[in-house]
Amino acid sequence: MKQALAIWFALAALIHAATLDFKEMSKEINAPADVLTVTADFEFTNNSDKPITITKSDPGCSCVSVQVSEGKLRYGPGESGTLRAKFDMTNFSGTVDKMILLFLNDDPADKPSQILKLKVNIPVLVGVEPKTVKWDLGAKAEPKTIQIKIIEGQTIHVTAIKSSSDAFTCVLKTVADGRHYELVVTPRDMNAPGIGVFRIETDCKVQKHKVQQAFGVVRKPSAAETAAKP
Amino acid sequence: MNALGQLTAVVAISFAAAGGTYFIKGPPKRTYICDPATLKPDEICLEQIPADAKILWVDARQRSQWEKSGLPGSVLWNLDPAEDMQAFEAEIVPKILENPRVIVYCGDENCGLSHEVAKRIRALDLGAQVSVLRGGWQALVDAGRIKGSSPAS
Numbered sequence: 001m002k003q004a005l006a007i008w009f010a011l012a013a014l015i016h017a018a019t020l021d022f023k024e025m026s027k028e029i030n031a032p033a034d035v036l037t038v039t040a041d042f043e044f045t046n047n048s049d050k051p052i053t054i055t056k057s058d059p060g061c062s063c064v065s066v067q068v069s070e071g072k073l074r075y076g077p078g079e080s081g082t083l084r085a086k087f088d089m090t091n092f093s094g095t096v097d098k099m100i101l102l103f104l105n106d107d108p109a110d111k112p113s114q115i116l117k118l119k120v121n122i123p124v125l126v127g128v129e130p131k132t133v134k135w136d137l138g139a140k141a142e143p144k145t146i147q148i149k150i151i152e153g154q155t156i157h158v159t160a161i162k163s164s165s166d167a168f169t170c171v172l173k174t175v176a177d178g179r180h181y182e183l184v185v186t187p188r189d190m191n192a193p194g195i196g197v198f199r200i201e202t203d204c205k206v207q208k209h210k211v212q213q214a215f216g217v218v219r220k221p222s223a224a225e226t227a228a229k230p
Numbered sequence: 231m232n233a234l235g236q237l238t239a240v241v242a243i244s245f246a247a248a249g250g251t252y253f254i255k256g257p258p259k260r261t262y263i264c265d266p267a268t269l270k271p272d273e274i275c276l277e278q279i280p281a282d283a284k285i286l287w288v289d290a291r292q293r294s295q296w297e298k299s300g301l302p303g304s305v306l307w308n309l310d311p312a313e314d315m316q317a318f319e320a321e322i323v324p325k326i327l328e329n330p331r332v333i334v335y336c337g338d339e340n341c342g343l344s345h346e347v348a349k350r351i352r353a354l355d356l357g358a359q360v361s362v363l364r365g366g367w368q369a370l371v372d373a374g375r376i377k378g379s380s381p382a383s
Contacts, residue, residue: 060341062292062310090311099342110338132323132355164320195327197320213316215354219327 026117167194262365
């Protein structure tokens with residue numbers, strides 16, 4: 001009986017032990033500003049003594065597509081392959097971390113055998129800070145400033161500011177042409193709630209960075225903010 | 231009985247027991263269980279949200295999924311390349327001003343999109359309290375909060 005149990009446990013251990021050996025489990029890519037997709041190749045080998053089948057890969061985002069060596073999903077002992085992750089950066093900027101869950105053989109639906117990590121650094125060509133300028137209802141209508149800064153090494157001009165609302169006045173100031181601007185926003189009426197959407201248009205050649213957006217709001221302070229005030 | 235015979239007997243008994251359990255009790259219920267001790271700083275369990283709390287729910291799944299089975303009253307904000315991020319921003323700002331308690335959910339626990347969307351909502355700097363629902367949409371289904379679903383026992 002002892003022998004049988006030993007064989008049983010050894011088999012069970014083997015089933016759980018089999019994973020693919022990746023050259024790198026994580027990759028970092030510095031993406032150029034003007035590309036929309038980046039590709040990362042994760043090379044692997046089956047160094048176990050039994051076949052391994054990749055049953056599912058889950059990048060957790062429709063922005064990442066995963067392909068394994070032209071569709072080959074079963075790898076015998078000693079066989080190698082490549083998992084290619086293609087990341088569509090259209091709606092991303094700054095540092096983005098993505099995880100690719102890899103389910104092998106009989107992995108349960110919530111426990112992948114392996115997790116690959118992809119870090120992509122996407123340049124922020126036009127920085128807008130803060131995204132929202134706020135005033136409390138009934139307060140003094142003091143002007144507030146939104147900083148518009150261009151990334152080091154680039155020259156991008158603000159060509160127009162378009163406001164969705166007449167409830168705010170917007171004045172664009174040039175601090176350094178093509179490098180740094182200030183958008184000074186002042187509400188006209190402090191006795192009624194209001195929202196303004198400010199479209200900051202630039203001559204940036206990269207389409208996704210061309211138009212930025214900021215907001216101005218006059219609103220009743222939230223209970224949390226009221227409580228936080230001394 | 232030799233080792234092989236004994237192994238066969240162990241396997242047969244195991245399968246018989248498993249089969250009997252499945253026949254009597256049915257398939258296993260995979261209800262999502264949220265352990266508050268394992269939450270990341272910006273996450274929340276569904277059980278921690280009071281039933282009468284006024285929440286702005288944000289669905290970070292694909293548009294087709296949100297249209298088919300989104301939480302009633304939720305708004306869509308995903309990072310699909312086909313979507314317009316600035317339109318999402320413009321749509322959510324007035325809603326946050328009305329209700330600054332925001333909870334983002336994605337498909338399931340594996341989906342990291344809800345954290346990314348939560349980060350973008352915080353970056354709007356509207357003073358919203360933004361959390362990510364641990365377990366995502368699946369947790370809402372298990373709790374019977376999605377139209378057509380019933381609470382798992």
